[in-house]
Amino acid sequence: MPRLFLETERMANINSGLGQVCLHLGHELVRQRPPGWEITFLVPHDQVGVFGPSVQYITATRLSRVWHPWKFDVWHSLYQGTRYMPMRKSRFIYTILDLNYLSLTEIGADRKQRQKKRYQHAIDKAKVITTISEYVARDVSEQLVVPPDTPLKAIYCGVNTPDAVPSASPSVCPDGPFLFFIGMIQPYKNIHTMLPLLEAFPAYQLVVAGPNNRPYGREMRQEAERMGVSDRLLMPGPIDEATKWWLYANCDAFLFPSLMEGFGLPVVEAMRFGKPVFSSSLTSLPEVGGPDAFYFPSFEPETVIDTFRKGMDVYRQDPAMADRFRQYSQRFRWDTVAADYWTLYQDVALR
Incomplete structure (x- = not known):
């Protein structure tokens, strides 16, 4: 045997x-x-x-x-x-x-x-x-x-997703439309480059979930205060599975500007819910994100804002895109x- x-x-x-x-x-x-x-x-x-x-x-x-x-x-x-x-x-x-x-x-x-x-x-x-x-x-x-x-x-x-998503978030519930990131809060995740989106789109909140007790997390909060958007940056720390799936299901878009990824599992998780993904174009992410994800050509604030605005316009004008994301994610x-x-x-x- x-x-x-x-x-x-x-x-x-x-x-x-x-x-x-x-x-x-x-x-x-x-x-x-x-x-x-x-x-x-x-x-x-x-x-x-x-x-x-x-x-x-x-x-x-x-x-x-x-x-x-x-x-x-x-x-x-x-x-x-x-x-x-x-x-x-x-x-x-x-x-x-x-x-x-x-x-x-x-x-x-x-x-x-x-x-x-x-x-x-x-x-x-x-x-x-x-x-x-x-x-x-x-x-x-x-x-x-x-x-x-x-x-x-x-x-x-x-990728494993639940059969049913909780109807209400058990621990994190933004009070309006929001963008979502999940992962380790470390410098190579490059999340601070997404803060200009809060300046450019004041209707949005940004939920950044994951362990945030390192200096980079504190630096992000300080930068958000300097920019005047700290009230719309939510950093709940580690979250449970039910909360994670609720956030994927209810966000307007998923942001993943990481500079180094072996795979980038959250990209596929977000696609499983039909969500538009805005990603770095580095390391494994284009390989995993596929042809329909939106990729930042640089992380200059103007480029980040322009990429997001154009990408959301494309997503909203293409009713089939959400289903293409879901179908694409099934290969994983x-x-x-x-x-x-x-x-x-x-x-x-x-x-």
């Missing part, structure tokens, strides 16, 4: 992007499990049982980060910063979500070099490397050394992702 190990320890932060990837991919892998395969999940202690009684669980502990002598036929670590690589012989699949850490300006050169060595060590052990976009695959090839006999394969993320499905991984697991198990 082939034995598959899946590292889903990052579900400790279940509402994070990575936590949701682990959760939804894990459920779909269990649903599609071929006959004869045994699955073991590494999970935080409070998530034991989350994938049902038909699979096995190992609880992640501090000790297990340094000592994990488990042996499986196929071992899959779901993100590049893993602390869990096989210590005994297992066929190792290494997923790289992005190499953003190596480009962050606030990280020193020595720390970046140490992390780069860790990435390279994992690549050297891997039977197969997967990424979540073709952009990340190219970035890995450029920044790291992939052995010529190690496959490097892009498998996109999926967890059942497709899981099927691709099961094909890969079965292939790797035979090597």
